[in-house]
Each structure stands twice: as structure tokens, then as C-alpha cells.
Amino acid sequence: MPVLTVALGQRSYPIHIDEQVFANADLLLPHIHGRQVMLVSNTTVAPLYLAPLRGVLEAAGLTVAEVILPDGEQFKDWQHLQHIFDALLQARFGRKATLIALGGGVIGDMTGFAAATYQRGVHFIQIPTTLLAQVDSSVGGKTGINHTLGKNMIGAFMQPQVVLADTAVLRTLPDRELSAGLAEIIKYGLIRDPGFLHWLHDHMPGLMARDPALLAEAVARSCHHKAEVVAADELEQHDVRALLNLGHTFGHAIETNMGYGQWLHGEAVAVGMLMAADLSQRFGWIDAAAVAALRTLLLAAGLPVDAPAISAADFLAAMAVDKKNVDGRLRLVLLRAVGDAVVVNVDDLAPVRDTLAAFGVSA
Numbered sequence: 332m333p334v335l336t337v338a339l340g341q342r343s344y345p346i347h348i349d350e351q352v353f354a355n356a357d358l359l360l361p362h363i364h365g366r367q368v369m370l371v372s373n374t375t376v377a378p379l380y381l382a383p384l385r386g387v388l389e390a391a392g393l394t395v396a397e398v399i400l401p402d403g404e405q406f407k408d409w410q411h412l413q414h415i416f417d418a419l420l421q422a423r424f425g426r427k428a429t430l431i432a433l434g435g436g437v438i439g440d441m442t443g444f445a446a447a448t449y450q451r452g453v454h455f456i457q458i459p460t461t462l463l464a465q466v467d468s469s470v471g472g473k474t475g476i477n478h479t480l481g482k483n484m485i486g487a488f489m490q491p492q493v494v495l496a497d498t499a500v501l502r503t504l505p506d507r508e509l510s511a512g513l514a515e516i517i518k519y520g521l522i523r524d525p526g527f528l529h530w531l532h533d534h535m536p537g538l539m540a541r542d543p544a545l546l547a548e549a550v551a552r553s554c555h556h557k558a559e560v561v562a563a564d565e566l567e568q569h570d571v572r573a574l575l576n577l578g579h580t581f582g583h584a585i586e587t588n589m590g591y592g593q594w595l596h597g598e599a600v601a602v603g604m605l606m607a608a609d610l611s612q613r614f615g616w617i618d619a620a621a622v623a624a625l626r627t628l629l630l631a632a633g634l635p636v637d638a639p640a641i642s643a644a645d646f647l648a649a650m651a652v653d654k655k656n657v658d659g660r661l662r663l664v665l666l667r668a669v670g671d672a673v674v675v676n677v678d679d680l681a682p683v684r685d686t687l688a689a690f691g692v693s694a
């Protein structure tokens with residue numbers, strides 16, 4: 332099965348995508364730095380998958396400790412990040428240590444940020460257990476936590492040593508989470524691969540039925556795109572990596588305004604991408620048929636296509652703190668064509684308001 336590489340010079344690392352890779356000693360042990368390993372997981376994932384992982388590490392004679400966080404986006408905050416530091420200090424972990432994130436994007440983002448900052452930086456490994464984490468969050472080194480006023484506002488770039496994406500663990504994933512992962516997969520097609528988008532249209536019923544071969548192909552094709560983009564613009568400095576943010580300015584505004592955990596990240600991104608498509612049509616770049624086709628695909632993936640009850644003022648206030656903005660100017664990722672995204676400076680908010688109004692979001 333595929334082994335991809337995120338090509339970042341000395342910080343390059345492999346992504347292993349296959350069944351039974353998450354507790355595979357041959358794939359895992361070469362990437363452990365030092366003798367101390369901290370497993371970070373949550374109350375849902377740990378009972379399912381932590382024991383075999385712990386067994387492999389202990390069989391290799393390593394010192395293994397664990398911190399199990401409560402499950403949910405609402406716990407991706409300072410207070411719960413502190414639990415990881417508490418566990419590291421209580422177990423007297425030094426700089427020569429490895430943190431392992433076993434879970435979805437919440438655990439991966441928090442573990443990576445803890446690794447970036449504990450004693451000014453220790454190694455970490457990503458074992459993503461949601462579809463979303465396998466296709467997106469475990470790759471590329473964006474780590475961090477939320478602030479009540481904005482998503483992922485506190486964080487660091489910190490690349491993992493290896494990503495072990497075990498497609499077998501997707502069997503226990505709830506349906507709603509599977510759909511959330513499909514949103515980020517659809518994103519890759521929209522921003523840079525129309526052929527992949529066609530493939531997704533054709534195979535969405537099989538993906539929703541969790542056909543293992545189709546899921547593995549979707550994970551591999553998505554990771555290929557993410558790895559290429561990250562290698563081209565690791566720190567999001569050249570409006571290349573920013574394209575991965577399609578739908579996120581609207582989506583993060585939904586998550587922040589609704590309260591973290593109410594809307595799943597992938598659900599908010601789904602509606603956000605449809606809003607970005609609507610705005611792209613208003614700019615004359617894509618036609619109504621393209622927007623309708625995206626709506627159909629999102630519905631086929633079990634994703635929402637309607638906005639929640641948020642006022643336009645609250646929407647725009649959250650969008651005003653988006654990390655892509657420069658000097659207070661709104662910058663959005665839009666579609667010049669399907670499969671061709673671009674970052675746009677938006678000085679006139681009127682068309683944005685029109686898009687929001689088209690989704691029932693008004694004053």
C-alpha cells in the first residue's frame with residue numbers, strides 16, 4: 332500500500348496508508364526519539380486502540396505514559412493542553428522524548444502543539460483515527476488550539492516524524508464523522524484536481540458504504556495533494572498553502588459562532604465551500620451548474636448545505652479575525668474555475684453579504 336513522503340528537506344517524513352499499520356513495530360519504532368513515550372488520546376479512542384499501541388512500545392523496552400483527554404472540539408483549549416504538560420512533568424519527561432497523537436484532528440492538533448512547546452520542542456508522531464485526520468490534519472504540521480474568539484488562533488507549525496494512517500480503524504467511526512472527512516476530501520478536488528472531483532461524484536455511494544478499497548484510494552489521493560501543497564509552501568507564506576483553506580473563512584465563523592463542537596469542522600467547511608462557490612459565481616468565475624453540482628455532491632456525502640441561524644454581523648465579525656487577513660483586509664479563497672482556486676482580496680463586502688443572504692443569513 333502507498334507510502335507517501337512529505338518532502339521538507341531534513342524534516343521530510345513518510346505517510347503510511349494501509350490496514351494494520353498503527354501498532355506496527357517496524358513502522359513505528361524507528362521514529363521514536365529517546366526512551367520516553369507519551370501517548371495522547373481521548374476517552375472514545377483510547378479504549379478502542381490504545382492497548383495494542385502501548386503493547387508494542389513496552390515490548391521494545393520503552394517507558395510509556397498516557398494522558399487521556401475528554402472527547403470534543405470544546406476541549407481543544409488552554410486548559411486541556413495543560414493536562415498534557417502536567418502529565419509530561421509528572422512523569423519527568425525530558426527533551427529526548429516522543430509524543431504520540433492517537434485520535435482525530437483535535438488530539439492531533441493539541442498533541443502537536445504540546446510537542447512544539449514542551450521544553451521548546453520534542454518529537455511527535457501522528458496516528459490519525461478519523462477520516463478527516465487521515466486526509467488532512469495529520470499531514471502538514473499545523474498544530475494548535477482554539478480561542479473563544481476564533482478557531483486555531485494559538486498554535487505553531489510543527490511537523491511529525493511519521494504519519495501512520497490505518498484505514499482499518501475507520502470501521503468504528505460514526506457516520507457523521509465519516510461525512511465530515513469527506514468534506515476535506517472534496518476540497519482537494521475543488522482546489523486542484525477536477526478529475527478527482529469526477530471520481531468522487533462517481534464513487535460517493537461506495538465511499539459512504541465504506542468500501543475499503545475506495546476509502547484507501549481517497550485517503551491516498553488526498554494525502555498526495557496535501558503533501559504536495561505543504562512541500563510547496565510549508566508556512567503558508569506564498570498563497571499556495573492558503574488554498575487548503577477553501578471554505579474555512581465561512582466555516583470557522585460557523586464553528587466559532589455556534590460554539591465549538593456543535594457543528595463538526597467538516598460540516599462547517601462543507602457549507603463554507605458552498606458559500607465560496609456561490610461567491611465565485613457572483614464574481615463571474617464559475618456557473619450556476621458548477622455550484623449546483625457541488626451542492627449535489629455534498630448532499631450525497633451526507634453533509635449540510637444550509638447555514639445555521641447566525642446573523643450576518645456575527646458571521647462577518649468572526650471572518651474579520653481570519654488568519655489569512657492582512658492589515659484588516661478580508662482575504663478569501665475562491666474558485667476561478669472548478670479545480671482552480673485563488674486567494675482574493677475582498678474590499679467590497681457587498682457580494683459577501685449577498686452570498687450570506689442567499690443562505691438566509693441577514694442582518
Ligand SMILES: NC(=O)c1ccc[n+]([C@@H]2O[C@H](COP(=O)([O-])OP(=O)(O)OC[C@H]3O[C@@H](n4cnc5c(N)ncnc54)[C@H](O)[C@@H]3O)[C@@H](O)[C@H]2O)c1
Pocket residue numbers: 373375376379402403404407434435436437438440460461462463464467468469470471472473474483500501502503504505508511596597
Ligand atoms: N492541523 C490541520 O491541518 C487540520 C486540518 C483539518 C482539521 N483540523 C482540526 O481537526 C479537528 C477536527 O478533527 P476530526 O474531524 O478528526 O474530529 P475529532 O478529533 O473531534 O474526532 C471526531 C470524533 O471521532 C471520534 N473518533 C476518532 N477516531 C475514531 C475511531 N476510529 N472510531 C470511533 N470514533 C473515533 C473522536 O473521539 C471524536 O468524537 C478540528 O479541530 C479542526 O480544526 C486541523
Ligand SMILES: O=C(O)C(=O)C[C@@H](O)[C@H](O)[C@H](O)COP(=O)(O)O
Pocket residue numbers: 467471473482483515567572573575576579654
Ligand atoms: O493545512 C492547512 O493549511 C489547512 O488549511 C487545512 C485545513 O483543512 C485545516 O482546517 C486547518 O487547520 C486550517 O488552518 P487555519 O490556519 O485556517 O486555522
Ligand SMILES: [Zn+2]
Pocket residue numbers: 467515579596600
Ligand atoms: Zn479544515
